[in-house]
Amino acid sequence: MKQSGVVYDLFDHQKDHQIDAAMTPGMPLAMACAGERVRIVMLAGGRGMHQRLASMGLNVGSEIEVIKKGIPGPFLVSAGDTRLAVGAGIAHKIMVSPIAQGTQ
Numbered sequence: 001m002k003q004s005g006v007v008y009d010l011f012d013h014q015k016d017h018q019i020d021a022a023m024t025p026g027m028p029l030a031m032a033c034a035g036e037r038v039r040i041v042m043l044a045g046g047r048g049m050h051q052r053l054a055s056m057g058l059n060v061g062s063e064i065e066v067i068k069k070g071i072p073g074p075f076l077v078s079a080g081d082t083r084l085a086v087g088a089g090i091a092h093k094i095m096v097s098p099i100a101q102g103t104q
Contacts, residue, residue: 026095030088032066038096039063045093056084063099
């Protein structure tokens with residue numbers, strides 16, 4: 001049996017159209033560039049990972065800056081005045097969206 005699907009265009013393609021941050025698809029933190037400011041939009045790990053990241057101050061909605069990409073080694077990120085090291089496996093489970101320049 002052949003299945004068919006429909007693809008919907010979620011974006012309006014108008015320059016002045018703004019999409020709510022909750023509706024914006026995220027990318028893994030591992031794909032962010034050094035020096036880029038991003039906002040955490042989702043944590044894809046289990047309860048233990050959520051608790052560990054929350055204890056470090058990394059929650060959904062937190063704004064962080066990537067200081068150094070973890071190739072090789074951990075990712076270095078800045079959350080406020082705190083610098084944190086995040087392993088590459090965890091960096092793939094932290095979904096982020098870029099923050100536009102000038103909106104802080």
